Amino acid sequence: MKKLILIALILLSSLYAMSDKELARTIDLAGKQRMLTQKISKEALLVFMGIDLDKNVENLKKSAALFDKTLNGLMHGDKELGLVATSNKEIQNKLLEVKKLWLPFYKKVKDIYSFNDITDKTFEYIDKNNLKLLKRMNEAVFMYANLNKSGANKLKMAHNINIAGRQRMLTQRIAKDLLLYQSGVNTKESLEDLKKMQELFNKSLEALLEGDKKLGVAKTTLPKIRKQLELAKGQWQSCQSLIKRAIKDKKNQELTRETIECLDKTKDEMNKAVKLYTLSLNRQKQVLKLNSLIGNFLNQKSNSKHVINLAGKQRMLTQRISKLAIECKEELIPTSCKALEKFVALYDKTLNGFKKGDKELKLTPLKSPNAQKKIKEIEKVWQPFKEAAIKVQNSNGKDKASLEFILKNNEKLLKLSNDLVSILEKEHGKDLNYIEKAQLKIVNLAGRQRMLTQKMTKEKLAILSLKMTDYKSKLKKSVILFNKSLNGLIKGSKELGLPKVTNEAIKKQLLKVESIWNKVRPFYEKDKLSKKELVLLLKVNPILLDEMNKAVSLIEKSTDY
Amino acid sequence: MIFKKMLVWCVGITLCIPLMANQGEYKVKITPKVPYMDVDVMGDVVRVQRIQDLKHKLTNSYAKTSRPCPPFCVQPFTPIKGIKTIGEVELVDFLKNEVNNNTGVIIDARLPKWYKQGTIPGAINIPFPILNPNKSKEYLEQVLPILGVEKKNGKWDFSHAQNLVVFDNGPWCQQGTMAMKHLVNIGYPKDKIKYYRGGMQYWQILGLTVLKQDK
Numbered sequence: 001m002k003k004l005i006l007i008a009l010i011l012l013s014s015l016y017a018m019s020d021k022e023l024a025r026t027i028d029l030a031g032k033q034r035m036l037t038q039k040i041s042k043e044a045l046l047v048f049m050g051i052d053l054d055k056n057v058e059n060l061k062k063s064a065a066l067f068d069k070t071l072n073g074l075m076h077g078d079k080e081l082g083l084v085a086t087s088n089k090e091i092q093n094k095l096l097e098v099k100k101l102w103l104p105f106y107k108k109v110k111d112i113y114s115f116n117d118i119t120d121k122t123f124e125y126i127d128k129n130n131l132k133l134l135k136r137m138n139e140a141v142f143m144y145a146n147l148n149k150s151g152a153n154k155l156k157m158a159h160n161i162n163i164a165g166r167q168r169m170l171t172q173r174i175a176k177d178l179l180l181y182q183s184g185v186n187t188k189e190s191l192e193d194l195k196k197m198q199e200l201f202n203k204s205l206e207a208l209l210e211g212d213k214k215l216g217v218a219k220t221t222l223p224k225i226r227k228q229l230e231l232a233k234g235q236w237q238s239c240q241s242l243i244k245r246a247i248k249d250k251k252n253q254e255l256t257r258e259t260i261e262c263l264d265k266t267k268d269e270m271n272k273a274v275k276l277y278t279l280s281l282n283r284q285k286q287v288l289k290l291n292s293l294i295g296n297f298l299n300q301k302s303n304s305k306h307v308i309n310l311a312g313k314q315r316m317l318t319q320r321i322s323k324l325a326i327e328c329k330e331e332l333i334p335t336s337c338k339a340l341e342k343f344v345a346l347y348d349k350t351l352n353g354f355k356k357g358d359k360e361l362k363l364t365p366l367k368s369p370n371a372q373k374k375i376k377e378i379e380k381v382w383q384p385f386k387e388a389a390i391k392v393q394n395s396n397g398k399d400k401a402s403l404e405f406i407l408k409n410n411e412k413l414l415k416l417s418n419d420l421v422s423i424l425e426k427e428h429g430k431d432l433n434y435i436e437k438a439q440l441k442i443v444n445l446a447g448r449q450r451m452l453t454q455k456m457t458k459e460k461l462a463i464l465s466l467k468m469t470d471y472k473s474k475l476k477k478s479v480i481l482f483n484k485s486l487n488g489l490i491k492g493s494k495e496l497g498l499p500k501v502t503n504e505a506i507k508k509q510l511l512k513v514e515s516i517w518n519k520v521r522p523f524y525e526k527d528k529l530s531k532k533e534l535v536l537l538l539k540v541n542p543i544l545l546d547e548m549n550k551a552v553s554l555i556e557k558s559t560d561y
Numbered sequence: 562m563i564f565k566k567m568l569v570w571c572v573g574i575t576l577c578i579p580l581m582a583n584q585g586e587y588k589v590k591i592t593p594k595v596p597y598m599d600v601d602v603m604g605d606v607v608r609v610q611r612i613q614d615l616k617h618k619l620t621n622s623y624a625k626t627s628r629p630c631p632p633f634c635v636q637p638f639t640p641i642k643g644i645k646t647i648g649e650v651e652l653v654d655f656l657k658n659e660v661n662n663n664t665g666v667i668i669d670a671r672l673p674k675w676y677k678q679g680t681i682p683g684a685i686n687i688p689f690p691i692l693n694p695n696k697s698k699e700y701l702e703q704v705l706p707i708l709g710v711e712k713k714n715g716k717w718d719f720s721h722a723q724n725l726v727v728f729d730n731g732p733w734c735q736q737g738t739m740a741m742k743h744l745v746n747i748g749y750p751k752d753k754i755k756y757y758r759g760g761m762q763y764w765q766i767l768g769l770t771v772l773k774q775d776k
Binding site for chain 1: 599601603604605606622625628629631632660661662666673674685686687688690691697700703704
């Protein structure tokens with residue numbers, strides 16, 4: 001039973017769920033209801049005054065029937081009108097208030113067009129209640145508009161459409177006021193209201209054309225809408241003199257007819273402007289929605305790149321830590337021991353981030369079982385490596401056993417760190433498109449250069465300071481690899497599958513790296529270095545790394561290579 | 562607002578030619594009868610016109626003739642049978658008749674970093690990977706309704722779908738073709754899709770206005 005109720009509730013809620021398109025249609029039709037309250041009142045008065053009787057009886061019937069059908073549609077839904085009932089209780093209550101006012105109002109209107117009861121009292125009723133009906137309907141429109149707040153008020157001309165919509169109602173209200181004045185019902189108030197509405201129409205039209213900060217109306221710059229507003233303005237201006245004359249010449253039915261027609265034409269012109277505003281706003285909404293979706297999509301994608309980038313940096317850190325451990329022992333650079341602590345902490349934090357997530361590093365735990373398995377393997381090697389690095393730092397490089405441990409195990413840690421990069425690339429690579437795959441190859445190679453800057457220096461230090469001669473061949477290989485890759489990145493290389501760099505910014509950055517490299521390369525290649533030369537090499541090394549880093553970032557961000 | 566950051570950018574020159582008041586002032590028109598086209602971009606007007614400097618030459622990356630293939634291989638004139646390939650005049654007509662009436666959308670199918678460097682005024686960026694039904698289903702389900710596609714009884718109904726013009730960097734770029742392939746795979750009717758093969762390269766070669774997002 002509970003399940004059945006739940007299903008019924010889900011079905012009901014889906015019945016009442018309103019799409020953006022349906023909501024836009026609802027706001028439009030609810031907005032038009034405001035105008036209809038005034039149009040109905042105007043047409044009732046025209047019938048009362050016997051002006052174009054047949055035509056106005058028909059118009060009145062149609063307008064009232066449309067108001068009734070739309071109101072019912074707003075309350076219960078109407079397929080023909082494209083209306084879906086809202087589940088919002090406040091709006092439903094407001095619509096009930098409108099209905100309570102409308103039912104007796106509609107009865108009077110029916111009496112008028114059926115000629116059952118056309119007395120002054122009927123018109124007093126219409127006069128007394130039409131603005132109440134307008135007010136309630138207006139409140140409902142604002143409530144619907146509030147449902148549509150998601151970013152809509154940020155759109156250019158979002159308020160213009162409301163103001164332009166109101167202008168349609170104003171033309172009918174002015175017409176109604178004129179007729180009330182002429183028929184002698186509530187003469188003074190009607191004339192006052194007419195003048196007030198005329199002023200409001202003028203002010204609003206000017207605001208739409210030139211903008212009005214106080215009203216929150218933006219200047220309409222789109223030529224098509226401006227042209228339409230100018231047409232409405234021209235029409236409105238011709239109505240103004242007619243209204244003036246019609247107020248003076250109360251009994252001139254022909255003049256009244258002409259004035260009403262003129263106001264109706266103004267309404268139609270304003271309606272066309274509303275439609276143009278609607279088109280522009282709908283386009284803006286479409287762009288905003290797509291932008292938001294694409295933003296989310298890209299965030300998800302850039303997260304993959306971020307993880308791979310951090311894993312890539314871990315490879316470099318294994319070499320940087322090893323290099324700093326030797327530097328610390330040699331006391332060549334005073335800050336080396338302290339830097340050791342910093343980079344050990346960074347490697348540790350990132351590794352933990354891969355495992356458990358890290359807000360600061362913007363990492364969520366890696367889900368892949370392969371990656372988690374590799375992390376466990378890395379941890380086994382990293383823990384004693386980390387302890388050794390800390391011992392080297394605490395002893396200011398005096399702990400020989402720890403330094404030896406680092407030198408013995410750093411390439412093992414490098415290999416495992418590299419394996420993790422490969423796993424991540426393989427798994428995230430499934431989401432890459434063909435352009436990103438082509439770019440990834442270049443980024444990877446450039447990224448490896450960062451690691452090589454550290455590896456070469458570590459190897460040089462191992463040879464010179466620790467007399468580890470077996471590092472000579474390793475250094476030679478690293479230097480050749482760095483040089484070959486840098487040349488390939490700049491000039492292109494069939495062997496490495498690299499195109500020649502043509503992007504000016506990337507080229508400039510790579511040439512900067514090359515210029516530094518050309519200066520320090522002899523130091524790597526010379527068998528012996530003076531202390532001064534070694535210190536210089538150690539000082540330039542972070543600069544080389546930093547400049548290579550900049551090149552990698554540029555390659556990642558640029559559209560072409 | 563992001564779109565306040567958008568500015569009109571004319572290829573190769575730092576200052577844009579001011580919007581000209583009347584047709585007579587245009588030496589370089591789009592067609593003999595169409596000197597320019599005004600486009601609504603987020604509620605503001607952007608004039609699509611050609612650079613009026615008769616000595617102007619392209620100097621940016623679209624002046625480049627050669628890029629490695631693959632991936633930057635020359636696309637066939639009709640990469641997908643049934644999808645019509647169009648040129649600049651037809652695109653301007655599409656802007657006037659379809660985009661201005663919300664019956665059509667111009668899709669810049671390139672990745673956002675290209676789009677940000679400059680696009681056709683009035684175009685919307687829908688990067689081709691987001692349209693891939695195999696890799697981006699979650700997003701695709703949200704993109705299609707924005708283009709007027711409705712889901713009825715679990716199936717996509719394209720009867721109210723907007724007409725599309727898809728473009729990318731130019732004839733050497735396959736991002737547009739990929740986007741169209743994805744759209745066709747989903748079931749988007751081919752007669753509702755058009756391909757502007759010239760893309761940004763031909764657009765700029767003709768000195769047409771480029772809309773750039775400010776850095």
